[in-house]
Each structure stands twice: as C-alpha cells, then as structure tokens.
Amino acid sequence: MQTERAMVTRRDLLALIGAVSGSAAMYHAMTSLGFASDSGYKGPIRLEGDPRGASVLILGAGLAGMTAALELRKAGYDVRVLEFNSRAGGRNWTLRGGDSFTELGGFRQTCEFEQGLYINPGPWRIPYHHRALLDYCKRLGVTLEPFIQLNHNAYLHAAGAFAGVPQRIRDIKTDFQGQVSELLAKATQQGRLDEAVSKEDREILMQALRSWGALDGDYAYKANLISGDFRGYARAPGGGLGAEPVPGEPVDLSEILKSRLWRYLQNFALHTFQATMFQPVGGMDMIGKAFAREVGDLIRYGAKVTRIQQDDRGVTVTYTDPDAPATPRQAKADWCVCTIPLSILSQLPIDVGRRMKAAIDAVPYSASVKIGLQFKRRFWEEDEAIYGGISYTDLPVRQIAYPNTGFNGAGKGVLLGAYLFDGPNAYEFTSMSPVERVARAVEFGARIHPQYRTEYDNGIAVAWHRVPFALGCAGRWTDEARAQHYDNLCQIDGRIVLAGEHASYIPAWQEGAILSSLDAITRLHDRVVKQ
Amino acid sequence: MTRENTSFRAGFAVAMSAASLLLSFPAYAQGSGPSVPEPALSAGFRFAENSGEELFANICQGCHMSDGKGATGAGTYPSLAGNSNLEAGGYPVSIVVNGQRGMPPFGAMMSDDQVAAVVNYVRTHFGNRYLDAVTSEDVRAVRR
Incomplete structure (x- = not known):
C-alpha cells in the first residue's frame, strides 16, 4: 500500500521545487532524483494513430534498424529491412570459437577460442544510464551481468616509469x-x-x-x-x-606525477564509465540476436544497397545479392529509414537535398582495433588476483581487459589484449596483417604479464576500417561539424530519414543508435498520420 | 594544430580522452621489456614515420591496401593505382590534410613534410608517374 508521501509523484515534487527555488535548484533536484543525467529515454515509445497501411523500407539491421523495424511494425506499418551481412546486429557483434571473419583486403581469420569464450569486437559495455538499451534488454529477455570498469587490483603501466613495472x-x-x-x-x-x-x-x-x-x-x-x-x-x-x-x-607523489599514471584515473571517474556497467551474459550479440528473434522475418540478408531514390510518391532502393551481383534488384516503399553508416552512405547516390548530402559527407570514421587473446589458463586470476576489470598502459595496446565472467574457473581464458581507438597506433595496427597484429599484442602484453610468453594459445584481431560492413568504427564528430551539419543530418528529407549512432550525441554507443532511431520514427510517424 | 574535439565521447572506447592523448608519451621503445620487431610504432599523437614508403605502409595501407588498389565491401576504398585524380598534386594533399567523407583528416597527425612525402610516394608508385613533386609549402597552403 502506498503511503501519502510516496503518492507525491516526482514530477509534482519537481514542479514544487522549481516554483519555490528556481530552475537551478530544480536541475539539482532532478539530478539527485535521477532524471537529468539519464540519456533522455522516456520509456517505451507510443506511436499512436493509424498509418493506414503505409510501408517503410529500413536499410541496415543493426540496433537502430531493428529498433525501427520492431516499433514500426507494432504501430501498423508494412515493414521490410535490407541488410548487407548474412546476420543481424551490425556492429553489435561477438566472435566465438568456430566463427570466421574475412576483412577487406582478403585476410580470413577463424576464431579458435574454447567453447563459451568470446570477444566483442564492437561495443562491450553498457552504462547504467543508457536506459533505452537497458529497457530493450529487459523487454527482449537479454540477461545482463556486471561489467567491471574499475578493478583496484588491475594495473596502470607506463613503459618509461617504475622501470616498466606495472603498478596496482x-x-x-x-x-x-x-x-x-x-x-x-x-x-x-x-x-x-x-x-x-x-x-x-x-x-x-x-x-x-x-x-x-x-x-x-x-x-x-x-x-x-x-x-x-x-x-x-x-x-x-x-x-x-x-x-x-x-x-x-x-x-x-613526484614519481606518480612524472609517470603520468594519474591520467588513467579519469577512466574510473567519467560519468560514462561509472558503476554499475553491464554486459549481456554470453556476449554482446545476445542483444542483436534478441532483436532478430522479433524482426528477423522482415530482414532480407546479403542485400548490398547501391542507390537510394525518392520522388513525391515513394522511395526506390536498388540493391544486389551476393549470388547475382550483376543483377540489380529494387525495393519500393512509401518511406525509408536509412541506418547505413555514413562511411558507406556518403559513397552512394542518394536523392536528398544539398544540406543533408553535405551532412552525410561531413563525418569521418574513427580507426579502432580490438584483439582477443586466448591463454591456456587464467593466470591473471591465479597469479595476480585480477578478477575482471581493465589494466591501462601507454604501450600501443592501450588496454588489457580481463573477462568479467567465469571467475575462478579452471581451464582457458580470453583477454581483450588490445583496444586502440584513434591516434597513430590504431592506424598502424590496421595496416598490419591480422597475424602481425596478434603477434605484437602478445609481445607488448608480455611486458605487463610475462606469463603471456608461456601461456599464449591463439588470437583474433578486428580492425574496424577493414570491416566490410562498416568501413570504420564510428562517426567522429567535431564541434564545428555538429554546429554546421548535425541538424541537417537528422531532418526528414522528403521520404527519407537517417538513424544510427552517427545521428546522435552519443556516438559509438548503442544507446545513441537506439535513441536516434526512436526519435527518427517518432517524427516520421507524426508526418505519416498527419498526412 | 587542430585539436581533437575534447567533448567527443568515443563510445566503444575512450581508453583515454583525445585530450590526454595529446600529452607526451614516455617513449615505450626505451622500456625495459624485450625488443619489439620492426616496424616501430609511433609513440605520441603524431606519426613517427618519415619516408613516403613508411607512411604509406603504416597508415594508408590500412584502407587502400598494400597494392594501392583499395577494397570493396558495403562501400569502397578507392584505388590509388593509375588514378587520374592524382594528376593535380594539390588534390591528394588536400584530402590527406582535411579528410574526405569517411576518410579521417591526417593534418593534425602529420607534419607538412610527412604529408608531402606520402603524397609524392603515392603519385610515383602504383602505376602513377607524376613527377612534379609537391612541397611542404603546398601542404601548408591547404591547412585550414
């Protein structure tokens, strides 16, 4: 039974605080009540009104595309999805033993991890304030477990300080x-x-x-x-x-200052990385798979989009199948939600206005490399009492991340042995063959964990500029580019609206992709029902 | 030098912020660990490679591939081999410095000499025979 006190809603309380104390106090109160610092998610979307059989073609079956597919079908639209890959999820992706991956340039790797072990080449952690993503995980039955960002017993390491000895x-x-x-x-x-x-x-x-x-x-x-x-x-x-x-x-203190190890402490202080963080049990792609259970029947796989046209009656998208690349096919719909990364979309002929085209062309894509390494035993736990979390280093591998699951187990284990993001080393690792990337990650990592030399088993490396379906890791906005182009990117242009992490202020995060998609389809639906 | 936008929150990542990447790194190559095979990797926010050949092999090759012919997936990295767009040296200089669509700008990570070296390398290799070398002054001219 609710008490009288609990029946004063938070909204009422905020209105009261705002009236009495002014907006600064209200903002402070909102923050302490947990509203203002969330990502802006307002709970499950409600698309009310009858779309009268309108059709929507969605380009891309990543989280943005599948969010749109799920919600638009529920709202009564005739929905179809075109996806380049032969799987759903896009950058929401997990590599496990037996999976193979061919990067641009032709290097093919097969993951040799033991059953149950994996790496997430793309997103790998979920902040507690990414409420939209968390809500979809809940609604779609994705089980979460903690992702450990700060482990006090992991290391900070600088090659030129403390004689190269890592510090707890x-x-x-x-x-x-x-x-x-x-x-x-x-x-x-x-x-x-x-x-x-x-x-x-x-x-x-x-x-x-x-x-x-x-x-x-x-x-x-x-x-x-x-x-x-x-x-x-x-x-x-x-x-x-x-x-x-x-x-x-x-x-x-002087040694700490000169070592620059203090600069890594912000990785535990930034709002984005504060506890509690989460990961799906079994791999990040559990989210993509859960979406695909809902909307998989709408997806056409292996469809490479080559042209996007529109006129006042509808949208026509030309694509090819891998079996018949010389035979263009066409899909038509009343509306189009396009989630193709800008690294790719900027190369396609697309009928949109000058401003949106300039925005599509204005966002370079970050370089990023992740390397998963399997070891014969979990030496970081057995020898060094490091259970989950991340060690940071100024070596080119930048991070060594320990598995946040399977603690204290016997048998093999997989580390994230490198995570590079922008900066020269990310490009240099991208330019290497996968075998060399892995070899150098082992070489560098051995300076922090000498056990690498005897315990290394096998590895796999993903360089995002070489990923055929992304051509880069994520959109890299500058303040100048945002000021000039962001609104133009997000506007509905005729019958086309864009969505994805690139159309958000949370670039490279799954939350950005979902929020962007929810905003795009809300505006699109509004236009459709008012037509 | 164009500073990275410090408000950019790299979602997959942020091992450290772009701003902290600008701080000087202690040179890891002089650490106490075992020697690392060639090629050496850059130790700061700027590329350490100097010759056109090294710059191409450690940066451009990531997308344009070792034969300069690019690659195609859902989109395409253009071929630099026998590419007539390279005829006017100012064009590749501008693209390397300022970026082009999905291609990141490298102006903040390379000196004028480095940009000139890699452009001259590409314009005289992979079937290209453009002998009018660009200079570091040409690079300076296109920096915005």
Missing part, C-alpha cells in the same frame, strides 16, 4: 589522493587557503582531507596502517602467529 591501481589511486590531501591540509594549516575557505569550513575541510586521503593524526600520508586500510599492505593481516599486518611504502 589501488596504490596509485590511494597514494595520489593521499598526498594531494596532505598538500591541501598543509596549505590550509599555513593559512594559504584562508581567502578561499571560510574559517568555519576550514576545520571541516581538515577532517574531510584526513578521512578522504587516509591521513594520520598529524595530517600526514605515510606508510602506516591508516593508509594500509586503503592501499593494502606489504603483508596483509592474517590468522594465528605472525599474522600482524605490515604496511607498504607509498609511491612518492
């Missing part, structure tokens, strides 16, 4: 925070913050620094059991004789 994240994080707190406490005691901090707040600030920074009674950060409670110990507390804990020696 908890040591760097605690020692950095502790020594910065100590500095602030000193400055406060010396009266140097008097202008910035009121006398009343000063004492509270000192308490806070002591608490937050693990400082001792003299506001010093030292090797003792206070800092040990945060950073761990040289010898951890145990049982029986000789069980007394021994604190470890903090890493000197």
Whole structure:
C-alpha cells in the first residue's frame, strides 16, 4: 500500500521545487532524483494513430534498424529491412570459437577460442544510464551481468616509469589522493587557503582531507596502517602467529606525477564509465540476436544497397545479392529509414537535398582495433588476483581487459589484449596483417604479464576500417561539424530519414543508435498520420 | 594544430580522452621489456614515420591496401593505382590534410613534410608517374 508521501509523484515534487527555488535548484533536484543525467529515454515509445497501411523500407539491421523495424511494425506499418551481412546486429557483434571473419583486403581469420569464450569486437559495455538499451534488454529477455570498469587490483603501466613495472591501481589511486590531501591540509594549516575557505569550513575541510586521503593524526600520508586500510599492505593481516599486518611504502607523489599514471584515473571517474556497467551474459550479440528473434522475418540478408531514390510518391532502393551481383534488384516503399553508416552512405547516390548530402559527407570514421587473446589458463586470476576489470598502459595496446565472467574457473581464458581507438597506433595496427597484429599484442602484453610468453594459445584481431560492413568504427564528430551539419543530418528529407549512432550525441554507443532511431520514427510517424 | 574535439565521447572506447592523448608519451621503445620487431610504432599523437614508403605502409595501407588498389565491401576504398585524380598534386594533399567523407583528416597527425612525402610516394608508385613533386609549402597552403 502506498503511503501519502510516496503518492507525491516526482514530477509534482519537481514542479514544487522549481516554483519555490528556481530552475537551478530544480536541475539539482532532478539530478539527485535521477532524471537529468539519464540519456533522455522516456520509456517505451507510443506511436499512436493509424498509418493506414503505409510501408517503410529500413536499410541496415543493426540496433537502430531493428529498433525501427520492431516499433514500426507494432504501430501498423508494412515493414521490410535490407541488410548487407548474412546476420543481424551490425556492429553489435561477438566472435566465438568456430566463427570466421574475412576483412577487406582478403585476410580470413577463424576464431579458435574454447567453447563459451568470446570477444566483442564492437561495443562491450553498457552504462547504467543508457536506459533505452537497458529497457530493450529487459523487454527482449537479454540477461545482463556486471561489467567491471574499475578493478583496484588491475594495473596502470607506463613503459618509461617504475622501470616498466606495472603498478596496482589501488596504490596509485590511494597514494595520489593521499598526498594531494596532505598538500591541501598543509596549505590550509599555513593559512594559504584562508581567502578561499571560510574559517568555519576550514576545520571541516581538515577532517574531510584526513578521512578522504587516509591521513594520520598529524595530517600526514605515510606508510602506516591508516593508509594500509586503503592501499593494502606489504603483508596483509592474517590468522594465528605472525599474522600482524605490515604496511607498504607509498609511491612518492613526484614519481606518480612524472609517470603520468594519474591520467588513467579519469577512466574510473567519467560519468560514462561509472558503476554499475553491464554486459549481456554470453556476449554482446545476445542483444542483436534478441532483436532478430522479433524482426528477423522482415530482414532480407546479403542485400548490398547501391542507390537510394525518392520522388513525391515513394522511395526506390536498388540493391544486389551476393549470388547475382550483376543483377540489380529494387525495393519500393512509401518511406525509408536509412541506418547505413555514413562511411558507406556518403559513397552512394542518394536523392536528398544539398544540406543533408553535405551532412552525410561531413563525418569521418574513427580507426579502432580490438584483439582477443586466448591463454591456456587464467593466470591473471591465479597469479595476480585480477578478477575482471581493465589494466591501462601507454604501450600501443592501450588496454588489457580481463573477462568479467567465469571467475575462478579452471581451464582457458580470453583477454581483450588490445583496444586502440584513434591516434597513430590504431592506424598502424590496421595496416598490419591480422597475424602481425596478434603477434605484437602478445609481445607488448608480455611486458605487463610475462606469463603471456608461456601461456599464449591463439588470437583474433578486428580492425574496424577493414570491416566490410562498416568501413570504420564510428562517426567522429567535431564541434564545428555538429554546429554546421548535425541538424541537417537528422531532418526528414522528403521520404527519407537517417538513424544510427552517427545521428546522435552519443556516438559509438548503442544507446545513441537506439535513441536516434526512436526519435527518427517518432517524427516520421507524426508526418505519416498527419498526412 | 587542430585539436581533437575534447567533448567527443568515443563510445566503444575512450581508453583515454583525445585530450590526454595529446600529452607526451614516455617513449615505450626505451622500456625495459624485450625488443619489439620492426616496424616501430609511433609513440605520441603524431606519426613517427618519415619516408613516403613508411607512411604509406603504416597508415594508408590500412584502407587502400598494400597494392594501392583499395577494397570493396558495403562501400569502397578507392584505388590509388593509375588514378587520374592524382594528376593535380594539390588534390591528394588536400584530402590527406582535411579528410574526405569517411576518410579521417591526417593534418593534425602529420607534419607538412610527412604529408608531402606520402603524397609524392603515392603519385610515383602504383602505376602513377607524376613527377612534379609537391612541397611542404603546398601542404601548408591547404591547412585550414
């Protein structure tokens, strides 16, 4: 039974706060009540009104395309989907043992992972505030498990610092925070913050620094059991004789600063990466497969779109089948939702206005490379007590990500052995053969985990510029390009509307693809029912 | 130098922000680990390769392939082999610096000399015989 208090809805409460305190206070209240920082998803879409049998042709069966297909069919449209690949999902993709993949240029790889092991070459984690994607996972029965972004026992590594020895994240994080707190406490005691901090707040600030920074009674950060409670110990507390804990020696602030290891700490602080993050149990493509269970009957696979035409009566899309590439086929519909990546769409003849065409041509696609490595045993867990999470390094592989599932198991395990995104190394790895990419990921990774040398089993590498159905990882917008082109990209042009991560402010995230699609079909439907 | 848009949130990724990539990297090649086979990889936000041949093999080849002939999937990477669009040297210079449709701009990651070197390499290989070399001044002229 609801209490009176609970019957005041959040909306009522916000209106009250807004009326009394003004919009800044309202925004603050919204944030603390959990609205403002979500992705803007307003719950399941409602397309009300009769489309009177209107037909829609959807180009691309990735998450944007399948979201449109699912919702438009439900709203009463006659829906068909054309997809280049022989599977649904697009960049929502998982590679498992037995899967093979041929990249542009012809290199063919077959994944040799053990049953149950996989990598996600594309998206691999879901923020808790990506509420649209989470809602579709719920509605489509996709089981989620935690994705561990911050593991305090994983490593931060700089080749040129600490003699190349990787440092535990908890040591760097605690020692950095502790020594910065100590500095602030000193400055406060010396009266140097008097202008910035009121006398009343000063004492509270000192308490806070002591608490937050693990400082001792003299506001010093030292090797003792206070800092040990945060950073761990040289010898951890145990049982029986000789069980007394021994604190470890903090890493000197100057060394942390010079090592630049502090810069990785933002990967645990950014809103996008805050706990809780999720992954689907069994691989990211469980989402694409769940969508395909709903709309798979609408999809024509192996259809390579070569031309998109429209006039005042409808849309005509020309495509070819892989078996008969010389025989163009045509599909017609009243409307078109096009989710083809701009890297490809910009090459196709398409009947849209000058402004939309300029927008389609204005977005370059990022370089990105992911490499999955199988090892004979889960040495990161057995030898180093690293259960899930990510180690960061300035070596070209950038990250080593540990599996967030199958913990403490015997048998083989798969690491994400490299994850490059833009920057010179992403292009350099793209230019290598897959075999060389894997070999170099093993070589570099061995500098963080020497066990690589004896435990390596096999690997597979995906360079997104070489992926035939994407020609790049994701749309790379600049502020200038957005200001000039974004609205033109998202407008309905005659009978054509675009959707996908490229038509969102969350580029490269699945949430961006879904929100873009929901917005596009809402506007399209509005136009159809008002016609 | 064109700075990466720091508000760009790379969704699959953001190992670190584009802004932090601009900070100097300690050179990993001098680390304590085992030596890494050739070719060396760039250690910062800018390409370390200098000759046209190295630049092509480590960057352009990713899409245009080792024979310069490009590749076709759902879309196409154009062939640079015997390509008459390369006749006016200013055209490839502009594309390398500023990008073209899905092709990323490389102006911020390459010096004027590097752009000139790779353009001159492509214009004299893969069946192209354009002997009027472009210069670093030509590159500077197209930087926006």
